[in-house]
Amino acid sequence: MLKFPKSVLLATAAIAFSGGSVLASGDIDAGEKVFKKCMACHMVGDGAKHRVGPELNDVFGRVAGSLDDFKYSPAMKEAGAGGLVWGADTLATYLHKPKDMIPKTKMAFAGLKKEADIENVLAYLASFSAGADMDTAEPESTPTAEETAEQTAPTPALQNADYEPSTGPMGLGRVALPEEIAAWDIDIRPDGMGLPAGKGTVAEGEVVFTERCATCHGDFGEGRDRWPVLAGGQDTLTDERPEKTIGSYWPYLSTVYDYVRRAMPFGDARSLTNDEVYAITAYLLYLNDIVTDEAFELNSENFTDIHLPNEENFIADDRQEEPHWKADADPCMTDCKAEPAKITMRARVLDVTPDSDEGEGGGQVD
Amino acid sequence: MSERDQGVKNPSRRALLRGGLAGGGAALMAGLTAGKSIAAGDPAITDIQDWNRYLGDGVDAAPYGMPSEFEADVVRRNVAWLTADTTSSINFTPLHALDGIITPNGVCFERHHGGVAEVDPMQHRLMIHGLVEQPLVFTMQDLMRFPRQNHAYFLECAANSGMEWRGAQLNGCQFTHGMVHNVVYTGVPLRALLEEAGVKTDGKWLLAEGADAAAMTRSIPMEKVLDDCLVAFKMNGEALRPEQGYPVRLVVPGWEGNMWVKWLRRLEVGDKPWHQREETSKYTDLLANGKARRFTWVMDVKSVITSPSPQAPITHGKGRTVVTGLAWSGNGTIKDVDVTLDGGRNWHKARIDGPSLSKSLHRFYYEFDWDGSELFLQSRAIDELGNVQPTKDALRAARGENSIYHNNGIQTWYVRADGVTENVEIS
DSSP states (O other): OOOOHHHHHHHSOOOOOTHHHHHHOOOOHHHHGGGGGGGOOOOSSSTTTSSSSSSOTTOOOOOOTTTTTSSSOOHHHHHHTTTTTTTTHHHHHHHHHHHHSSSSOOOOOOOOOHHHHHHHHHHHHHOOOOOOOOOGOOOOOOHHHHHHHHSSSOOOOGGGGGBBBBOOOOSOSEEEHHHHHHOOEEEEEOTTTTOOSSSEHHHHHHHHHHOOOOOOTTTTTTSSSSSOOSSTTTTTSSSSSOOOTTTOOOOOHHHHHHHHHHSSSSSTTOOHHHHHHHHHHHHHHTTTOOOTTTTOEEEEETTGOOTTTTTEEEEEOGGSGGGGGGGSSSSSOOSSSOOOOEEEEEEHHHOOOOTSOOOOOOOOOO | HHHHHHHOOOOOHHHHHHGGGGGGHHHHHHHHOOHEEEEEEHHHSSOHHHHHHOOOOOOSSOSSSOOOOOGTTTTEEGGGGSOGGGGGBBBOGGGOOOOOSSOOGOOOGOBOSSOOOOOOGGOOOEEEEESSSEEEEEHHHHHTTTTEEEEEEEEOTTTTTTGGTTEEEEEHHHHOOOEEEEEEEEEEEEEEEEHHOHHHHHHEEEEEEEEEEEEEEEEEEEHHHHOOOEEEEETEEEEGGGGGGGEEEEEEETTTTGGGGSSSEEEESSSSOOOGGTTTTTOEEEEETTTEEEEBBBBOOOOOOOOOBBBOOOOOEEEEEEEEEEEETTOOOEEEEESSBBSSSEEEOOEEEOOOTSSSSEEEEEEEEEEOOOOOEEEEEEEEOOBBBOOOOHHHHHHHHHOSSSSOOOOEEOTTTTOOEEEEEOO
């Protein structure tokens, strides 16, 4: 999968950039895992293309903001014009806290907290860069017996004896500590159960949203590419092409808070503070015209007072009431249709099947 | 790995689709029937083949075995235009190339909302809390000390066939019906875990949560939880594949696949449902009148002919022909499958072969002498409750075309005289 096999990396004459030591300590395989945080926006390797962010082949030695066919932020282009060249040191600084280095970058990523993650991901990226310091790839030494044992020996199982044992019928498992439940119990219900203390205004939300959400969802929740549209679509549910958004479709505001907190930003989940989630939620209400005052503050006290417009339009599963289910359970077997079958529609007309000269079809997976 | 990747790009299937008997199928037939070959005998017999003379690989050449290189085309495929990114997307089981009722682990369709979580089983915990007598934490080792059960169940995404609501769109049952797989799960009843924790009397719902980057969550009513749900750690005898939730997933037999939370780490007992994103914004079924059904959990009775189908055209010409397919129902077993060759004017009872298990795929066959004229193939399943698989038109009349989910309508394949097969809708 690597553009340059490790052996080639070792053999190739190095164009030394500063900061070879950062690279030398990185682990390419570990870096590949860290890179998953980046994959929602960046591609690297064979066939890498621009996505939300630029492709990262040969990023080492690249002048910042210099690819003609990618739309950078003006700030990134300025940085490049000012002499910023990506290398181990500059990338390490940038990846630690992108906005500290280039405050107006459009990269919505908060940064990698762990130094080891930065070293590893840089080693991984360097393996796709001809211009990287070739000290990157250390020879893989044969592990000692102790190291092998360390790697293969299972981590000792949680010692249930250290905790209060289950008093259930099987006596299996152990009692969860309140701190442990608090760490994982982040779900919120429409009645407000689970809402954390906190607050955030529409105006604050706009700032966070622009920084953390807009690269995919658009500045006004209009959705870029095929990322979800979050706002608009009111009164379209009976249209031929309904637009299902928070404002037009979602029944409960609690779902917005819950989902943003558990899963957003995509690829960097759990990185928002509770107040930031309140602010983003408030901003989404604003984008959907459910609140109109930019000074509006959403908080744990007023949260359940707010109802989304489409709440009443959800009904229970009544599929069994449909006429076709009342049909005879002993269906017709012979002479069931008067006329021979005629084709009314063909998939090949659309020709959206993969491996064909593929176009884009309609519809959603969920 | 690379051989299989290349196999995806193998043009033979498209050649078959496009050119029919002028493509690969015709070449095969020509090899068998050309006059010259007949005179000299079939070289497949008269020549000594390499594999008949030279030694093959010894043991250990493939410590974990892979299919023959000639099966490299039998792989999962995605539909790139459906989603924004492969880390929150779906691919499809190659149903057209499989037989029997069990789906091999490596081709079970995948659907992730935050990529495949690579969970270290030693660092994995399953917590039960909420309205229980004692909140508990289990390690994988703890889970495996509960009494185990084995069951074959189908898992179908609620959006299977969802792209076909407006009409025939994708040429291949892999794409129209491939969001389903069927494996034997080994696991422990969810009921046993809840009995260990002790559910309080007002505990009516369970929230299941995954450990992945989407922290997938669904609310499940307690009656279902206590009925037949499993917490599974094996599929077809081996550990769950990472893309199927390794080390542990929820099994919710007969109900939509999104509820089968993978990388299961948390179970919270409550008195009301949570109305999570995947049960409000998604997995709710918008009707023509603007209302939307929610909590549409059961997967209705459904069937599809897997061969012939657009990716598996008839290449042998007229004469003995095997029609085969799959049928399933979230209500239990399949009682009958009917097959029509003329677009529903006349139906024939198909033969169900192999195990008939509740909430599992059923395999059916219908063998006949093809006279070489065009066919409109359909299958129609009837489940143990007597529910009859409806037509797509009946579903559209009842729901409109924007439901996305729960499209279990009857599928039509048009087989041309040259054997090429297409996805069509008919009058």
